[in-house]
Amino acid sequence: MxxxxxxxxxxxxxxxxxFRYITFRSMGALITAMVIMVVMGPRFIxxxxxxxxxxxxxxxxxxxxxxxxxxxxxxxxxxxxxxxTLLLWADLSNKYVWEVLLVFVGYGLVGFWDxxxxxxxxxxxxxxxxxxxxxxxxxxxxxxxxxxxxPSYSTxxxxxxxxxxxxxxxxxxxxxxxxxxxxxxxxxxxxxxLDGLAIGPTIIAGMVFAIFIYITGNSRLTEYLYLPxxxxxxxxxxxxxxxxxxxxxxxxxxxxxxQVFMGDVGSLSLGGTLGFLALLCxxxxxxAVVGGLFVVETLSVIVQVSYFRWTGGxxxxxxxxxxxxxxxxxxxxxxxxxxxxxxxxxLGLVALSTIKLR
Numbered sequence: 001m002x003x004x005x006x007x008x009x010x011x012x013x014x015x016x017x018x019f020r021y022i023t024f025r026s027m028g029a030l031i032t033a034m035v036i037m038v039v040m041g042p043r044f045i046x047x048x049x050x051x052x053x054x055x056x057x058x059x060x061x062x063x064x065x066x067x068x069x070x071x072x073x074x075x076x077x078x079x080x081x082x083x084x085t086l087l088l089w090a091d092l093s094n095k096y097v098w099e100v101l102l103v104f105v106g107y108g109l110v111g112f113w114d115x116x117x118x119x120x121x122x123x124x125x126x127x128x129x130x131x132x133x134x135x136x137x138x139x140x141x142x143x144x145x146x147x148x149x150x151p152s153y154s155t156x157x158x159x160x161x162x163x164x165x166x167x168x169x170x171x172x173x174x175x176x177x178x179x180x181x182x183x184x185x186x187x188x189x190x191x192x193x194l195d196g197l198a199i200g201p202t203i204i205a206g207m208v209f210a211i212f213i214y215i216t217g218n219s220r221l222t223e224y225l226y227l228p229x230x231x232x233x234x235x236x237x238x239x240x241x242x243x244x245x246x247x248x249x250x251x252x253x254x255x256x257x258x259q260v261f262m263g264d265v266g267s268l269s270l271g272g273t274l275g276f277l278a279l280l281c282x283x284x285x286x287x288a289v290v291g292g293l294f295v296v297e298t299l300s301v302i303v304q305v306s307y308f309r310w311t312g313g314x315x316x317x318x319x320x321x322x323x324x325x326x327x328x329x330x331x332x333x334x335x336x337x338x339x340x341x342x343x344x345x346x347l348g349l350v351a352l353s354t355i356k357l358r
Contacts (some may be wrong), residue, residue: 023116026241075266106139107272125354187294188271210240
């Protein structure tokens with residue numbers, strides 16, 4: 001909105017010229033999204049209390065008993081904050097802004113459907129796995145179709161730490177991209193088991209992808225750094241900044257001890273969007289580094305289930321995902337969260353190092 005109304009005035013009033021710059025609008029979006037979250041948070045949490053959106057707590061971890069009844073579906077705050085912020089600061093004529101919103105809101109609706117079903121049944125059973133997967137795949141297919149048939153986009157897979165080394169997937173790029181988005185969404189969903197555990201690494205990933213997205217949309221930088229150039233995609237930096245701001249605002253209330261949980265509406269929308277951002281800046285494989293914590297959490301579940309079946313009932317971890325294993329070993333929740341955040345920061349720095357190491 002600011003871009004559409006104020007940039008045309010820049011010819012007469014130089015002060016409005018700053019609204020042309022993605023960097024300025026990104027900082028504005030970050031601050032705006034955070035302020036909206038902090039201001040809206042108390043009333044929204046009270047609203048969730050009033051309509052009895054309490055989280056169902058598993059009995060396996062006794063330390064979590066005190067969390068029973070804590071409002072869930074706080075991810076709705078993130079959705080509202082991000083959409084309002086983008087309407088204010090983004091160039092709404094940019095197609096990539098609408099594509100990332102399609103994934104963000106679409107995945108959020110699937111998560112909302114799952115959360116509402118759990119609340120209606122008063123237990124931790126949402127929609128069926130098939131129904132959830134079908135919803136995610138439909139959104140993923142729509143988003144990937146827009147990318148695949150975009151003449152500015154390429155189906156060549158970039159290899160991290162390698163200069164001018166790519167692998168053209170052709171038509172296979174479409175299901176490959178869908179797999180990335182769905183896997184990323186489920187990985188964040190699995191990680192969302194402790195106060196602030198999922199939103200912290202998401203904020204870090206949002207910062208990293210903001211840098212990659214900005215570079216991808218800048219022809220001079222991409223030429224210098226040997227990165228793929230996609231005209232117009234730089235505008236999505238505003239979305240990344242808003243995501244970071246909304247994440248910080250949500251962490252204000254989700255930090256230990258949490259006043260609200262994000263629910264599937266938050267974890268699925270954030271996870272799926274991170275996957276789509278990796279596709280937009282052509283850093284698909286780098287997502288495994290940026291979101292390394294999410295990968296490890298997912299692998300711990302796969303190992304646990306596989307080992308349980310292979311051994312006829314034995315467990316490899318005390319409990320999966322991995323953060324619950326450390327909880328049952330007696331590590332305080334706050335210490336697990338901080339150490340996982342530190343790990344995510346290191347992984348984010350490793351991912352950024354690939355910009356020059358190629």
